[in-house]
Amino acid sequence: xxKRVGIEVSIAVAEAVTACDCDVIAAYPITPQTxxxxxxxxxxxxxxxxxxxxxxESEHSALSACLGSSAAGARTFTSxxxxxxxxxxxxxxxxxxxxxxxxxxxxxRAISSPLSVWGDHxxxxxxxxxxxxxxxxxxxxxxxxxxxxxFRVAEDPEVLLPVMVHMDGFHLTHMVEPIELMDREEVxxxxxxxxxxxPLDPAKPVTMGAFGPPEIYTETRMALDVAxxxxxxxxxxxxxEFAELYGRKYSPVEKYMMDGAExxxxxxxxxxxxxxxxxxxxxxxxxxxxxxxxxxWRPFPFEELRDALKGVKTLIVLDRAMSLGGxxxxxxxxxxxxxxxxxxxxxxxxxxxxxxxxxxxxxGFEDMIRRGMEIAVCGNSLQQFEMVGLRx
Numbered sequence: 001x002x003k004r005v006g007i008e009v010s011i012a013v014a015e016a017v018t019a020c021d022c023d024v025i026a027a028y029p030i031t032p033q034t035x036x037x038x039x040x041x042x043x044x045x046x047x048x049x050x051x052x053x054x055x056x057e058s059e060h061s062a063l064s065a066c067l068g069s070s071a072a073g074a075r076t077f078t079s080x081x082x083x084x085x086x087x088x089x090x091x092x093x094x095x096x097x098x099x100x101x102x103x104x105x106x107x108x109r110a111i112s113s114p115l116s117v118w119g120d121h122x123x124x125x126x127x128x129x130x131x132x133x134x135x136x137x138x139x140x141x142x143x144x145x146x147x148x149x150x151f152r153v154a155e156d157p158e159v160l161l162p163v164m165v166h167m168d169g170f171h172l173t174h175m176v177e178p179i180e181l182m183d184r185e186e187v188x189x190x191x192x193x194x195x196x197x198x199p200l201d202p203a204k205p206v207t208m209g210a211f212g213p214p215e216i217y218t219e220t221r222m223a224l225d226v227a228x229x230x231x232x233x234x235x236x237x238x239x240x241e242f243a244e245l246y247g248r249k250y251s252p253v254e255k256y257m258m259d260g261a262e263x264x265x266x267x268x269x270x271x272x273x274x275x276x277x278x279x280x281x282x283x284x285x286x287x288x289x290x291x292x293x294x295x296x297w298r299p300f301p302f303e304e305l306r307d308a309l310k311g312v313k314t315l316i317v318l319d320r321a322m323s324l325g326g327x328x329x330x331x332x333x334x335x336x337x338x339x340x341x342x343x344x345x346x347x348x349x350x351x352x353x354x355x356x357x358x359x360x361x362x363x364g365f366e367d368m369i370r371r372g373m374e375i376a377v378c379g380n381s382l383q384q385f386e387m388v389g390l391r392x
Contacts, residue, residue, distance in 0.1 A: 002246070004180045009140040010173045012181065013079070013105050014039035016147035018049045019187040023074035023194075026054035026065035031117040032169035033081040033107035040077075059084035063091040063102075070100040071208060073199030075151065078102065081169055082109030082116075085123045089130075095162045096131025097224060098209050101154035101196065102162040104132075105147060108269070109169040110356040118357025119169030121269070121320040124297070125330045131224050133163040133231055134297040136268045140177035143167050145248060148187055152238050155194045159231045166297070168270040170357060182246070190245050232299050252301035253308050254293040257283050261290025263314040263373050265365065268294045268331065271318070271354055278365035289369060294331070302338050309339070314347040316372035318388075320354040328352055328385025347376035353388025360388060 007015070013036045017025065025044075027037040043049040052069075056062045059080050070076040080088060085106060095102050109123055110116035128134070133153060137143045143165065150163040167173055200206070212220060235252075243249040257279055258264070267275045272293045279291045292308055294301075309315060319329025327333045332350040339346060349372040353360050360368075368388060375386075 002180045002182045002186055004178055006176050007140070007179055007181070008035065008174065008176050009143050009167065009179070010035035010107070011039045012140055012144045012179050013147055013167075014043060015181050016144045017077050018043050019182055019184050020075065020148055020151050020191055021184055022049065022051050022077045024052045024054065024066070024069035024076045025078065026056055026062045026069065026076075027078045027080070028056055028059045028062045028084060030059070030081050030084040032109060032119065032173045033079050033084070033105070035173065036079045036105055036107070059088040060091060063088040063095060063104075066102045067091065067095060067098065067100060070095075070102050070196070071098070071200050073194065073196040075155070075194040076100075076102045077104070079105040079107070081107040082111060082123045086111065086126060089127065092127050092130045092132065094209060097220070099160040099227070100162060101151075101160055101194075103147065103150040103154055103165065104162065105165050105167065107169045107173045108166055116356040117169070119171055120355045120357065122322075122355075124166055125321045125323070127164070128298065128330070131161070131228060132298060133159075133161055133228065133235070135163070135165055136295055136297060137165065137167045137172065138270060138272045138293060138295075140172065140175065140179045141248070142250070143172060144179050144181065145242065145246070145250070148182070148191060149238055149242055149250075151194075152191050153231070153235055155196070156234045156238075157195075157197055159227075159234050160196075161228060161231055166269065171270040190242060228299050232301075235296065235299075250295065251304070252296035253304040254295060255308055256291040256293065258290040258292070258308065260288055261312060262288040263316065263369065263376075264290045264292055264309065264312050265369055265372075266292045266294060266315060266317045266331075266335070268297070269320070271320070271360060274360065274362050275318070275365045277362035278369060281362070282366060282369065300334065300338065305335065305338060306342060309343060309346065312346065314349065314373060314376040316349045316351065316369060318354070318368065319350065319352045319385075322352055322355070332385070349375050350385035351388050352385050358389065364388065
């Protein structure tokens, strides 16, 4: 039976990987992800998980080892953060293009320079177009649940794509939270054995990731795009099945206090819970405000986002990364593109904050919402962006 315990969120990831009976883990330690793979290695050493832990010399090697194990049909997991994700960047593309169902936990971290081990979404945005299914977690329970869910989706024969589970560095990874853990017997009700349909076999040698001349390359990229778009059906189905078994329902876009809301704040990740406090306070004061939490990042939930914004006049988007030299926040830019032509009446206001782990209080979110409403009234919501709490 599931048990609710106080546990560090990073260790909860290791519990999920163990409950999923993962076969191979290849990873390199990096702050703030280290506790995840450290805990997994302990479970293997103590015999709690009958898996292979591959010690490698870099993140590039870690994901490269995962390519081989996944291609051989092994249930495969890795984890990284920030600079480590960028070091494996080349191989991130390969995993998706070869349709290998690897699951990777990413402890979101700021990118150098200056050196920062604290969390923001800079590392995520650098890999947003690599072909991986990607989800954001708001709290420790979501981290555990979505890690289990990721294996279910990635290994589905209709999908066969790698999945990234994003969790904010330190703000989630190093927090101790009450989490309902499931053991292997409980997880097996949801997650069937991995049966990769094209495993490598020495008796039947094949070539994978071969040279692609101009005559076929365009078609391979289009095929990958179709595959990730089509994966959404399985994503939604798996969330429905998870809810039926365990009672916790997940959606691509989560609504909070949206009834009658005219001004809406959109957030991603762990800051969403703090933002909710501001929304609750303003709602109690009679303000017509609400909140959307964007969970599914790839494939992008166009339909759900457009549906959630019906009747909304102003959308305030918080990004935790910058599109340097562009239109400010990459999430806001994505949303503007998604709504172009169908909601040109909607004021979309871009804020960037929480960079390098800087916290935003509930009062900070309230100030952000009120400033966004002011910008919308002034009619200049198409300006690039405003920085939250910028000094000097």
